[in-house]
Amino acid sequence: MQQATRKGDTGGNAYGREPLTYDADITEVGPGTPCGEFMRRYWHPVAVSAKVTSRPQNVRILGEDLILFRDGKNRVGLLYPRCAHRGTTLYYGKVDENGIRCCYHGWQFDVEGHCIDQPCEPGGGEHKSRVRQPWYPVQELYGLVWAYMGPPDKQPVLPRWDVFEALQPGEKILATGSSFGAGGDDTVEIVPCNWLQDWENIMDPFHIPILHTTFSGVQFVPEMGIMPEVVWDPVDLGMRYSAYRKLDDGREMDRVTLALFPHVRIVPDIRLSGGPAKGIGWVVPVDDTHFRLFHTTRVPADFKGRVSTRRPWSDMTEEEHQNEPGDWEAQVGQGPVSFHSEENLATSDRGVVMLRRALRRQIEIVKQGGDPAGVVFDPAKAVFKVEAGNFYREASVTT
Ligand code: FES
Ligand SMILES: [Fe+2]
Numbered sequence: 586m587q588q589a590t591r592k593g594d595t596g597g598n599a600y601g602r603e604p605l606t607y608d609a610d611i612t613e614v615g616p617g618t619p620c621g622e623f624m625r626r627y628w629h630p631v632a633v634s635a636k637v638t639s640r641p642q643n644v645r646i647l648g649e650d651l652i653l654f655r656d657g658k659n660r661v662g663l664l665y666p667r668c669a670h671r672g673t674t675l676y677y678g679k680v681d682e683n684g685i686r687c688c689y690h691g692w693q694f695d696v697e698g699h700c701i702d703q704p705c706e707p708g709g710g711e712h713k714s715r716v717r718q719p720w721y722p723v724q725e726l727y728g729l730v731w732a733y734m735g736p737p738d739k740q741p742v743l744p745r746w747d748v749f750e751a752l753q754p755g756e757k758i759l760a761t762g763s764s765f766g767a768g769g770d771d772t773v774e775i776v777p778c779n780w781l782q783d784w785e786n787i788m789d790p791f792h793i794p795i796l797h798t799t800f801s802g803v804q805f806v807p808e809m810g811i812m813p814e815v816v817w818d819p820v821d822l823g824m825r826y827s828a829y830r831k832l833d834d835g836r837e838m839d840r841v842t843l844a845l846f847p848h849v850r851i852v853p854d855i856r857l858s859g860g861p862a863k864g865i866g867w868v869v870p871v872d873d874t875h876f877r878l879f880h881t882t883r884v885p886a887d888f889k890g891r892v893s894t895r896r897p898w899s900d901m902t903e904e905e906h907q908n909e910p911g912d913w914e915a916q917v918g919q920g921p922v923s924f925h926s927e928e929n930l931a932t933s934d935r936g937v938v939m940l941r942r943a944l945r946r947q948i949e950i951v952k953q954g955g956d957p958a959g960v961v962f963d964p965a966k967a968v969f970k971v972e973a974g975n976f977y978r979e980a981s982v983t984t
Contacts, residue, residue, distance in 0.1 A: 605926050606925070607925050611945060611948065612873065612922050613873050614647045614648055614780070614873060616647075619948045619951075619952060622735075623947055623948045623951045624848075624870065625735035625736070626956070627741070627847045627957075628732065628733050628743045629732055629734070630731055630867050630869060630879035631646050631651075631723075631730050631869070633728060635760075637661055637730055639656070639681075640654070641675060641676050641677075641685060642654070645875075646732065646870070647734060647872070648871075649734065651663050651665065651666060652664050652675045652676055652678075652685070654685055655680070656681070656683065656685070656695070656696060657681050657682035657683070658683075660695075661725065662685060662697075662723070663721045664685070664718050665718060665719035665720070668689065669692070669694075669700065669716050670689070670703075671689065671690075673688065684696060686702070692704075698718035698719060698720035700713040700716040700718065721734050727746075727749050727881045728759070729879055731743055739960075741960045741961055741962055742961050745967055745969070746968070746970075746971055748862070748863060748864075755886050756885060757883075757885075758882070758883060761879070761880045761881075761882075762879045764878060764898070764913065765880075765891065765893070766880055767912050768912030768915075768916070770900075771897075772897065776877065776878070776917065777874065777875050777917055778874060778919060778922070778923075779870075779923065781941075782916040782919050782923055783868045783916055784868045784940075785844070785937045786916060787842060787843075787852060788817065788844050788936030788939070790815050790828045791812075791813075791815070791933040792915065794809060796910065796912070796915055798810035800910070801909040801911060802909060804909075804911060806856050808857055809855075811830045811831070811832070813830050813840070815828045815936070817939055820845075820972075822845040822849075822969065823843060823940075824939060824940050824943055825842065825843045825973070826841070826936050827839050827841045831981075836977055837978040837981035838975055838977045838978065838981075841853065841974055841975075841976065843972065843973045844940055845959060846943075846947055846957060846958050847959070848868040849868075850865075851864075851973040852864075853975045858975065859974075860975065861973065862973040863884075864880055864881060865880065865882075866878055874922060
């Protein structure tokens, strides 16, 4: 393979390396950035519904700081934090039936930012209707609070997913918002690296036999150590891979995983139980150098909690993190935003390359004024299929 060219031939010596860069167009998510504007065309989970109460909380999404609360009429509000009066934060506000009241001079705003009271002004504020606290639309579905932070005239329908639309008796949806699925644990919410490092990891089946099965011992099941034969394909809403394995007992299986726009990850059971995937994850960018995961999963109604083969991530010592690194160590270890300029992408990275290319294409569509894949305005078309799972080939199971 050709060596990276550097000034003078240094024989690979680390001295005098070129300055490092990353591809800002597919990683940065702030307002006005290409990827940020692409992201803002979709609904994003911003909180687990059960954790949204009358106590205001700070949330940071797509590089924007916001205040989240639930009013006494069970409506959820997501407002810009600086009070429209003189700018103190609504984090110290109090919530009642009608909305949130600023601590400083008591101006009150409803969940759509209308100013509904100005107690220091004559008549409770004769001109209060001229004031509007910036707000974003929210909805609740599958145990999560979803926000739309894009142009109002482009607001799509909140997608639904077939796997959660036909619950069987004795089943429920478990909604979570922790770093568990990114190699962390249930006590940690935010992962300190760029969202793309996690999302593109979904199209990287080759780290499973190494990182998760041999390097760090068996983190899922021993069968994951079999090097798979992989085919990657574009699909309407993103990308899929199918990983074929012949197990030691003779059974053959295809493990199908999806990465859908803008940051959906659908990973079948990591213990290889057969059938369609029962859960969906969303890799929500907090800002350019942090993300958080939300998951919804179909579970038995009496489900008591997840079983991890690992010690909780936050209980591990530095030595244990070194001895048994997982997704957290590998992805955060790539740095706050991984430097694409010094990568040496190889055959096994085909899925990562294809996913980045597909992402660039969607970002370009938004730049040109179009609607990206998966943005739907017709409620009749807003139920998406989860076409992922561990599929055992029938002949191999019966023989
Ligand atoms: S700063 Fe909020 S009411 Fe005055
Ligand atoms: Fe992984």
